[in-house]
Amino acid sequence: MGEIKKDKERIRIYKTIIFDVDGTLIDTEKAVLGSLQKMLKEDYGKQMQLEELAFVLGIPGSRSLPKLDIMDIEQANKRWNRFMKEFYHEIEVFDGIKEVLGSLEDRNLVLGIVTSKxxxxxxxxxxxxxxxGYMMHTVSADDTEKHKPNPDPLLKFLEISGADPKTAIYIGDTVYDYECARDAGIDFGLALWGCKNSGRISAAYNFEKPQDIIRILE
Incomplete structure (x- = not known):
């Protein structure tokens, strides 16, 4: 069973469930890192191990590529996306996600995504x-000037959806997601099925599997 930590003062009633995408809804780690590794080698002559590139997970290329000493961000992102297509066979939906989204939709909850894509x-x-089709609202990296871990993407979601931050929860898999939710004043649920380093993430809820999300609504 997932570890469900509850607010000691009150049990929140959630009306809006917001999801990160990579590492939360779909497993893109192999594709993201593999395509970046190939792009760095072919275009820049950089030989890097996959574990050295893991820091890029959860943040947009505009933030991650400069950390690799790449300044032609637009061109590098285009090439990265082109190589990504060669790794599409590595991407898959996490087990249980579709069923959980269907159950949340049946409960008439507002669903959406806030992503660095x-x-x-x-x-x-x-x-x-x-x-x-399950998502009523989407905020991408194109919708805000500042990106995760800055709270602006979630604040943008609240603006376009009209959601109350007190009845909204953001579910993601990285410390960037957690910091974004914290500074936006929204509860955070940690998707342990996609998380690689949970030690420094103080989430309101730790979900071992997608089905655990339903438990906080019951």
Whole structure:
């Protein structure tokens, strides 16, 4: 069973469930890192191990690529996305996600995503898996000037959806997601099935599997 930590003062009634995409709804780690590794080798002559590149998970290329001493961000992102297509066979929906989204939809909850993907990356990497139909609102990296861990993406979601932060929860898998939720004043649920380093993430809820999300609504 997932570890469910509850607010000691009151039990929140959630009306809005917001999801990160990579590492939360779909498993893209192998594709993201593999395509980046290939791009760095072929275009920049950089030989790097996958574990050295793991820091890019959860943040947009505009923030991660400069950390690799790459300054032609737009061109590098285009190439990265092109190589990503060669790794599409590595992407899959996490077990249980579709069933959980269906159950949440049946409860008439507002569902949405806040992601570091661009609009084009959502079209290419997310929409083919048939999950977009569950989402009423989407905030991508194109929608705000500042990105996770800055709270602006979640604040933008609250603005366009009209959701109350007190009855909203953001579910993600990285410390960037947690910091974004914390500074936006929204509860955070940690998706342990996609998380690689949970030690420094103080989430309101730790979910071992997607089905555990339903438990906080019962």
């Amino acid at each position: 661009t609009n084009q990356e959502i079209i290419d990497d997310f929409e083919p898996f048939g999950l977009s």
